[in-house]
Structures are given as structure tokens and as C-alpha cells.
Amino acid sequence: MHEPRERGGGSGAAPTRADRARRVAHVLRGQVLRGAFPDGVLPDERALVAEFDTSRNTVREALGLLRDEGLVARRQGVGTVVVGRAYQHPLGELSGLAEVLQRHGVVVNEVREARSVRPPRTVARRLGLAEGGPAVYLERLRRVDGTPLSLDCTYLIPEVGEPLLARGRDTLEKHDVFDLIETAAGTPLGTAEVSVQAVVADPATCAVLAMPAGGAVLAVERLTRLADGRPADLEFIHLRGDRLTLHATLDRARGGPGAAHRQP
Template identity: 85%
Template sequence: MHDPIPGHGAAWGEGLTRADRARRVAQVLRGQVLHGAFPGGVLPDERALIAEFGATRNTVREALGLLRDEGLVERRRGVGTVVVGRTYRHPLGELSGLAEVLQRHGTVVNEVREAGTVRPPGAVARRLGLAEGEPAVYLERLRRVDGTPLSLDCTYLIPEVGEPLLARGRGALEGQDVFDLIERGVGLPLGRAEVAVQAVVADPATCAVLAMPEGGAVLAVERLTRLADGRPADLEFIHLRGDRLTLHATLDRARGTGTAPSGPA
């Protein structure tokens, strides 16, 4: 149970609506679920949660209902509330491919939905430093982990980088990360990346591809990756299932805000 702030008599959450108190309980429990805090995947029973949060039974049940609606937990007769929605963590402080990270958690499969040479939109061409009318290589892949769709990756690459990737064939595109293919297959070392992440409601087509219910949230990632010599290599638009992936980083205030962190590949 959380003690009152010294000098104040109000208990934690007092003065809030029950919905607000449930949100606060769910917020803490969500973090514990995502960090694997419950051995065996079973949450403490209601009495333990009531004591822990100093909350009423109805508030605790409402909080668990929020997590259930998010697909993180479910109630099982004779067992209790169990974790069912597995999530994966991706570090923000390193330039690594999503498959590189996810291979630590399960079997990663890339389904190539499209691969070929295209005329990129003007905005994309400018970001990649391509001349007007110059082609780019387009690669679209659906990424699954242990059979569960996790991300839809749409990548535009400069010809120098993309054409050798296409020449390696579908097997390489399905079995290896783009970063690994660029560095080992093409022999061009990568340098840094500029990343923007936004939570958005997925469109119906994206929901269908990712096997999500309509209206589900995704993390929309836009990343421009540069070669070691500073030239743009690829521009990616990635939709990650918001209920299956968390982005994390260890931040040092003393280091300031010099270099922007990188995100998933």
C-alpha cells in the first residue's frame, strides 16, 4: 500500500474518479507485465493488488479490465489473471536491425511482399539525395516472430545499395536483416540514422496485414539511415504493432542531447 505524502492525509489516488484510479493502477501493472515482473505469468490475486495499491476491489477489477482490453492479460478459472500478450523490447540507443534484436526472443520470418525498382515519390527522392527521375529500390516485408505478425516494413534504397540486395534473391531478403545485407553483402558500412516515432491509429489495410483489430494502434517509425561516409542509404517507413513492441533506452542527462537515438529496422 502506498503511504500518504508526509504532511498530507490523503491516500494515493484519493479525490480522483474510480476511472482515474483504475488508470493509475493499470499504468503500474502494465509496466510490470511488459518487463516480465510476474514469475510464471500469473498476476497477484485481487486481495494482494488491493493491499498493494490501497485501492478498492472495483478499482482493481477495472484496472485489470483495461489490461484485458489491451490484450495483455486474461482471466482463467482456477488460475487467476495471466499474462497472454507477449511484448518485445527494442533498444533505442543502438543502430541495430529489428530482426537482430528479435532473434533473441524467437524465430523471425520475413515475408517479402514486394521487391523491385521504382520511381520514388519526390519527397522520398529528396531525402535520399536522388536526382529527378532517378530510380530507387523498393522493398516491402512483413515481419513475424514465432508466427505472430509484428511489423510491416516499407523501405526505399538508393540504387548503389538496393540493386545488389535484389541480386541476392528472395531467399536473402527473407532470411537476413537489411542492415546485415548492406554491410556484409554489399560491403558498405553504416554510420548513423535519424528517427521519428509517432503513435497512430492503423488504417484498415495495415490492420489486416498485421492481424490486428480495426482501430488498433501502431508505432509509425520513419528512419533515414546513412552510410559511414554520410550519404543516405535507405528511408524506411515501419508500422509496428503497438501491443507487441516497446522501445526502451537508458538516458544519461550528463551527456546532453547530442546524438539522436536510433530505432527499429
């Protein structure tokens, strides 16, 4: 089957079938992640060919990309069905991961490690601790509906972390750390500095998160401060890139390079 020609008068080389398949996959991936197919079944190939004005081979290649990502599968007599689920984490609110994920399913926290440590110097500096002084290290594996989703490695200042250790493993597994920090500190959390980077997970992380070798994770580094400005904890979070999306609603009128030009 011949591929349809690109419409319009644009310049440049004609896209290859791989390019067209990638574009179709971008749109379908977004639909899958947003839950646009409530019955879990994608439109059949004929409908997708018509929707994207492309060939059946291109549609099949696009679906193959999503299948390789673990988002869809082909089922005899049914068609292409959604098999992978992604969860949204809002970037615009300071919430613990468990607080957010409880909206989507049953969250289980497995405490892998919880103890007093001497943190690396760079961690101590960011937490405002004296070099060589103690901190509390907490490592937890998060599962949602039985699926491993994140590996959280957290350093806490002693006045916050030590009361958490005293509460015991059961409390650490059943409660979000942010709630426990506010209780221990007697003051609410204030602000957080967050950076996110997509990285290829190391073999050990892949094994813990039940990911295929070479899978991608969202590596999140978050320094959270109490309302009075004191650092409370520094987190290194590895989120499965195939199971979580970061979401925000942004308003250009509220700031950014073009805001000044739009003032009355």
C-alpha cells in the same frame, strides 16, 4: 465497498475510480511488459488491493483495461494470466529489427514486394537521388513466434538496392537488411535519423498485422546513412503498439539543459 480516501494534503478534486484504475493499470502494464511475472500469473485481487491500497472494484477495472489491450485474461481456477507479450527495441543502438527480435524468438520475414521503382519526390530528395531516377522498394512483414509484429516499407538507393534484388527473395527473407546493405556497399553503416509517432492504423495495415480495427501502431521513419555520410535507405516501419516497446537508458549528466549547471 467504499474506495479508500487519498492520503496527503494535496489540492484538487478527488480522483474518480476510473482515475485510480488507470493508475493501477499503468503500474501493472509496466510489470507485464517487463516480464515481472515469470510464471505468467498476476497476484490475486486481494494482494493487488493491499499493494495499491485501493478497492477490489478499482483493481477489477484496472485488470479490465489490461484485458481489453490483450495483455491479460481471466482463467477459471488460475486467476489473471499474461497472454500478450511485448518485445523491447533499444533506441540507443543502430540495429535492424530482426537483429533485435532474434533475442526474443523465431523471426520470419515475408517479402511482400521487392522491385525497382520511381520513388516519390520527397523520398528521392531525402535519399539524394535525382528526381525521376530509380530506387529499390522492399516491403516485408515480420513475424515473431508466428505473431505479426511489423510491416516494413523500405526505399534503397540503387547501388545498394540492386545487389539486394539480385540476391533473390530467399536471401531477403533470411537476412537482416542492414547486414545486406553493408555487404552490398562494402562499407559499414554510420548514423540514422529516427522519428516515432503513435497513430491509429488504417484498415489495410490492421489486416496485414492481424490487429483489431482501430488499433494503434508505432509509425517509425528512419533514414540510415553509410559511414561516409551517404544516405542508404529510408524506411517507413509500422510496429504493433500492443506488441513492442521502445527502450533507452538516458543519462542527464551527458547532456541536456541541466548539464551545464552541473559542471565542476
